[in-house]
Amino acid sequence: MSLPRIAVDAMGGDEGVRVMIDGAAEARRRHDQFQFLLVGDEARIKAALQDHPNMRGASEILHCDDVVSGDELPTKALRRAKTTSMGLAVNAVKKGDAGAAVSGGNTGALMAMSKLALRTMPGIDRPALAALMPTLGDNDVIMLDLGANTEADARNLVQFAIMGAAYSKILTGRDMPRVRLLNIGTEENKGFDRLREAAEQLQEAPGLDMSFEGYVESDKINRGEVDVVVTDGFSGNIALKAIEGTARFVTDLLRNAFTSSLRSKIGFLVSRPATELLKHHLDPNNHNGAVFLGLNGVVVKSHGSASAGGVANAVTVAARLLEENLTQRISAGLAELQARDDAAFDNSAAK
Amino acid sequence: MSLPRIAVDAMGGDEGVRVMIDGAAEARRRHDQFQFLLVGDEARIKAALQDHPNMRGASEILHCDDVVSGDELPTKALRRAKTTSMGLAVNAVKKGDAGAAVSGGNTGALMAMSKLALRTMPGIDRPALAALMPTLGDNDVIMLDLGANTEADARNLVQFAIMGAAYSKILTGRDMPRVRLLNIGTEENKGFDRLREAAEQLQEAPGLDMSFEGYVESDKINRGEVDVVVTDGFSGNIALKAIEGTARFVTDLLRNAFTSSLRSKIGFLVSRPATELLKHHLDPNNHNGAVFLGLNGVVVKSHGSASAGGVANAVTVAARLLEENLTQRISAGLAELQARDDAAFDNSAAK
Missing domain, CATH: 3.40.718.10 (Isopropylmalate Dehydrogenase)
Structure with missing residues (x-):
């Protein structure tokens, strides 16, 4: 084909x-x-x-x-x-x-x-920008939104989750990508109302092709324990750039340290294959390609x-x-969400 | 004494x-x-x-x-x-x-x-939590708020800037600490209205003991080019934890790389003083002590x-x-801001 x-x-x-x-x-x-x-x-x-x-x-x-x-x-x-x-x-x-x-x-x-x-x-209120970032695990993690929308309400966040999960299925081959909402704590009372509302809606939609696992804090994004991190464009951009900047910062420090003495220069040469591996893993080129979903x-x-x-x-x-x-997969996720909403409506109408 | x-x-x-x-x-x-x-x-x-x-x-x-x-x-x-x-x-x-x-x-x-x-x-609406983070420069950078207030308006942000600058003066000995607002771009039209309003207010108060230099993106926090990063508690917490998590992530990758072969293990031993220097620089214990301002x-x-x-x-x-x-220094900054507001009021009243 x-x-x-x-x-x-x-x-x-x-x-x-x-x-x-x-x-x-x-x-x-x-x-x-x-x-x-x-x-x-x-x-x-x-x-x-x-x-x-x-x-x-x-x-x-x-x-x-x-x-x-x-x-x-x-x-x-x-x-x-x-x-x-x-x-x-x-x-x-x-x-x-x-x-x-x-x-x-x-x-x-x-x-x-x-x-x-x-x-x-159809069914999407706002598109989102999703990027890939390296992890300690086998696959990259997808984060969205990264700046297409400065703000996002609960409904937007749920749609972002569906879009991110569809993308992650293609990327990782997982049937049920692990999806979390970015927050400043994992307790239920943390953060904004819109985060709590989005979490509730995702928990109540078991038919979606994702495993929704609650909140994630930004120090856990790259542990390899989550496939899709969902957030608004402001927070997502802050988190993404903090991660990129710190990766560069640490490698800069490492370079300074390795060139600080003859001994460390020799050590660097000997261990070069190892540091090349690190460089390769962190190189933004190997995670290039942010997608408008x-x-x-x-x-x-x-x-x-x-x-x-x-x-x-x-x-x-x-x-x-x-x-x-991708587009068809997202549509399928949205249809599932819609079916659940319709069922909830029928239930409450029948009461 | x-x-x-x-x-x-x-x-x-x-x-x-x-x-x-x-x-x-x-x-x-x-x-x-x-x-x-x-x-x-x-x-x-x-x-x-x-x-x-x-x-x-x-x-x-x-x-x-x-x-x-x-x-x-x-x-x-x-x-x-x-x-x-x-x-x-x-x-x-x-x-x-x-x-x-x-x-x-x-x-x-x-x-x-x-x-x-x-x-x-007196003069402070909300306290803020401020922490220290390592940089490529000679001094740590101060970031606030880190979670005491999930949200912050322009007035809160201006007060955070004054408190952070007072803290930074003590920490760095600089007469005019370099203060920036955390944003997702450095152009004037980026981010939220509250950020633009806070930026305007800080620009219009030249008597403050700080050099206000506009916005900073989160990938530039640790370049050593800014002394105080001002933001709301949600974004601050996201940025702080992304930085901490990525520093840990990169050092974890480095450890994996160094133990991946006999050759890299030898290289690691030779260059140990260099990697110890890096470890020391990044060790959170060396930047411990977040302050409620x-x-x-x-x-x-x-x-x-x-x-x-x-x-x-x-x-x-x-x-x-x-x-x-510290407390007296913050009061002095607030008095300066108040004097400017009073002068602006007198000016507009005299017109």
Whole structure:
């Protein structure tokens, strides 16, 4: 079976066209059925394609001159949805020219354009941004929302849980991903009313394809004991960046320590394979590809500073979600929730 | 000059009486003018004191049988403020029998008891919990609030900034500590209205003893570029625990990597002094002592699992804040803010 092709915003990201094309080519070396629509400056895309014979016959170029800049306000970028590489990549999904879009550009602009072009799925009030983070366990943990919505009410959080669980099933292969709500304690009385309400609703829906396990504190996110962490965009962004920043902080300290004396330098050289393993495990490129969940189509955000390998991972995430039909899985979860609500209504009406 | 003595809740903390007494004794070895009121089970305190001749003549015991447990609801603990070691330690500050209290017990209960006994300072609406975290720079960074208030409005945040700056001046010796508000971006339009309002108010008060520098994202907290990070208790708790959890996560990964082969084990042994340096820098005991700011008296929360060295650090923090008159410094900051508000009022009245 051939996959729908993937639209790549070749102009997004801090590293320019080459890293996006190199990344797409690397993804295609891993999975030779991938097909691409490469959106951006034709001359530069063609130049970058010179190095990749495996992309011949597997990619079409959609030329445009306009680019969304990294610090542009989403509202301003939105006006150029029909002329920018980001806007055209998203629009290709809307028109059915591609099955998914990948961009390394401005997150807020990508979110705004995706919402406008693809609209939210039936039953979803607000889409959410979900990212992968490393754990001590075998699989990455998914956290959402990470900033698409500064605030979220109980209903939003329940929908995020369903979307996150559908994504995690594809990622981990688990039938019942372990889902928790981010809170500042695990006791029932902690945090906000909206968290307690969301927890109640998730507990009362045993038909959902998830194992809802209550609250998680942010020091337990990466122990490998939870598959999906659900929160509002403000708290999620705070937690994500605190985790990223601290991983960098500790590795910086480690580098300082290892270069502090001749002895420690020698020790470092000897133990290099071990520290390379650590570096590999923590490298954001190996967890690249944040997904906008809840839209009528798959849009993946690659990190602005991702390497070609990182871009390849983001492309692979997009292809995987297409292949496994993420959107349909989310719909199934929502239908289950709706059936439960209807049953509750019938019960109370019958009384 | 002799310092007012420090009341130590000898029963609080996961590690029991001995670690609290060992910690107080270690603090006194560093500063031989420290005097203590040790509150708790007399027989067990006396047994622990056997090992510490330096505590003779420097400590008085206040016996009680009752202890606040770690998982007790603050409202329940509050009813036993007059009979528990925690309550009596705080009460000693209220009565002037001690200048400061240190406890390793239940944080919520300690907050509730401290608020009830000591009341908030004039001009402060809500006290806040402030902790120290390691950075790449020379000084620890102070973050508040960490959970005393789940929510905070602009006025609360401004008061937190003043309290945090007063604390940081004592800690770092800087005349103008660098203060930032925690947010999910550094652009002006990011986050909540309350953050924008607080930022405006802090920008408009140039007489304050701080350098207010806008927003900080949670991946920049520990770069050594900010002295005080101000936020509400929910976000602060999320950020703090994400940082603590990730530091532990990375060191766990490092340990796994170093023990993964004979070669890496040898490398580890050779570079041990370097990794010990890292361990020392990240050890929570070396940053122990969270402070309840904004009360009429100094109360310090030692981590429940702190070592004797950690407890000694918490005791030293308490003594330092007493010596440098934290409460008076906060009052001065509040007076400055009030003077500005009065001037603004006079200006608008004169128009």
